[in-house]
Amino acid sequence: MTHSTVSPHAKRRRLREDLASNRLLRVPGAMNPLTAVLVQELGFDGVYVSGAVVAADLALPDIGLTTLTEVAGRGGQIARVSDLPTIIDADTGFGEPMNAARTVRALEEAGLAGCHLEDQVNPKRCGHLDGKSVTDTATMVRRIRAAVGARRDDGFVICARTDAAAVEGLGAAIERARAYVDAGADMVFPEAMRGPADFEAFREAVDVPLLANMTEFGKSELLTTEQLESLGMNMVIYPVTSLRLAMGAVEDGLRTLRDEGTQAGIVDRMQTRGRLYELVDYASYNAFDSDVYNFTI
Known part of the structure; x- marks a missing residue:
């Protein structure tokens, strides 16, 4: 049935082992x-959980x-629902360093394997928009220290995101x-790295694993x-891809329904009932229910 069979601690251990493997981890965003x-x-x-997608799902800007x-x-x-480690976008930690500490505790309790915290000023904005502001380095250092000190499972991965390249330049972001x-x-x-040279500069300067963001319609070359992998990246996320694919298809389908008065012409573009039941493991729930409720009137 659609519940993970792996403990949160085991997922965190797997994530750390995978990050140490020197291969590139491919981590798409899941909108649900x-x-x-x-x-x-x-x-x-x-699996990646994007803050931008959580906001968009609530019809809010990021x-x-x-x-x-x-x-x-x-x-x-x-x-x-997943045996894979799930990494989540924790924005700026939702406030001051004490809030960042509470954030890590809440995400651990929710079963996440790791999170990233960023050095933008509250309220933040999408990392690929102009006009961002970043905190001073000392403020972000306090944010990171609070997060690290708050975790109870050492396996929980804390990733530091820096938006400083677009504001202060690549060298400052590396420092x-x-x-x-x-x-x-x-x-x-x-x-918001612009291309291979930016990633290469970070790889030469930083010893810990590096995460690359391949988001569409942004500042980064896809x-x-x-x-x-050749640039030495350890993880790549595709944060909004699934939402953009889905919403594009939904909008096209609703326009067709409005204009033609029927969805008959686009049924072949839909996920079938059988495929949906397969993904939610309908058969296992049915077998479980039949096993428990095993009498008839």
Whole structure:
């Protein structure tokens, strides 16, 4: 049935082992638990929960309007259905360093394998938009130290995201990343890298695993997994891809329904009832129910 058979601790241990393997981990974003089931079935290495997607699902812009409760709740729903480690976007930690500490505790309790915290000023904005502001390095260092000190499972991965390249330049972003690693960050997420040269510079300067963000319509060149692996990246996320694919199809389908008065002409573009039942493991629930309710009137 659609519940993970692997403990949160085991998922965290797997994530750390995979990060140490020197191979590239492919981690698509899941907009909901059903997408996470598909991510696992198709053989990816992990599941990602995007703050931008959680916000968009609530019809909100990605400017820090979502709460820890909303984000941890969605993260827990997604982690529940997958045996893969789930990594979540924790924005700026939802406040001051003490809030970042509470955030880590809440995400651990929700079954997540790791999170990333960023050095933007509250309220944050999408990392691929202009006009971002970043905290001073010392503030982010306190944020990271609070998060690291709060975790109860050492396997929980804390990733430091820096948005400073677009604001202060690549060199400054690298210096920040080094400070974040010294503060205890297990992984670094250099946001809005322009291309291979930027990733290469980070790889030469930072010793911990690196996360690459391949989001569409942003500032980064969309590199292949082969390119990213050759650059020494340890993880690649595709944060909004599933949402964009789904919403594009939904909008097209609703327009057809409105204009033609029937969905008959687009049924062949839909997921079938049988495939949906397969993904939610309908047969196992039915067998369980029949086993428990085994008498007739």
